[in-house]
Amino acid sequence: TSSAPIIAVDGPAASGKGTVAKALARHFGLPHLDTGLLYRAVALNLLRWGGDPDSEFAAVRACDFSQIDFDDPELRSEMTGGVASRVSVYPAVREALVQRQRDFAGQPGGAVLDGRDIGTVIAPDADAKLFVTASPEIRAERRHAELTGLGLAAHYEDVLIDIRARDERDSGRAAAPLVQAEDADLLDTSEMTIDAAVRRAIALVEARLKRSA
């Protein structure tokens, strides 16, 4: 019901889904979970433990959050994101992370989750679903600006190659691929400022919640 809504936000890397999800959480007074951080935590464990990302067994063993600080900036690095997209192809890794996400989505007061498969797999009955996109070039520009802003050297061309590789892996995998849910509203932020994207997202979600009320 719309008094305790579940809002699902999915989309490719650097589309703006995290920004939109946070703003929706603030607007509707809901808790927010960035599910990408869970896959990034698995990746960071592997990087730290010297585990092989090509081994499903090693990746499953790395599904352990006991030593993870979710504020660790290393979780946000492109290196971690790249390994995250490699370990997230394994069905056993996805299964190990499902319950935590469903529990979050099932909170009595409602919740906002963002990721790749929230509207399709984690919360298929969500009250409102957004699929946030932008062109690969724009997304690479945004990620490039973020990295240089953090003082990290990065070439735009390399960031674009990384983004395209991640898109291909995330959309092409068999288990929970990145795909727009049938009942999701599309939000293309290519030509939008953050403010415009957030305003549009709130309007789309409010319309959905009114319809389902």
Ligand code: CDP
């Ligand atoms: O922030 P960005 O969009 O670059 O990445 P992220 O959302 O932190 O996700 C990192 C990687 O985790 C993605 O490339 C996906 O492969 C994977 N992921 C996933 O498979 N399912 C999710 N619900 C969230 C992330």
Ligand code: CDP
């Ligand atoms: O969560 P996701 O990886 O999809 O993207 P994000 O972290 O929300 O946004 C990636 C970067 O693009 C951030 O630096 C945002 O401030 C920026 N952004 C933007 O420039 N214009 C938008 N309409 C949305 C986000």
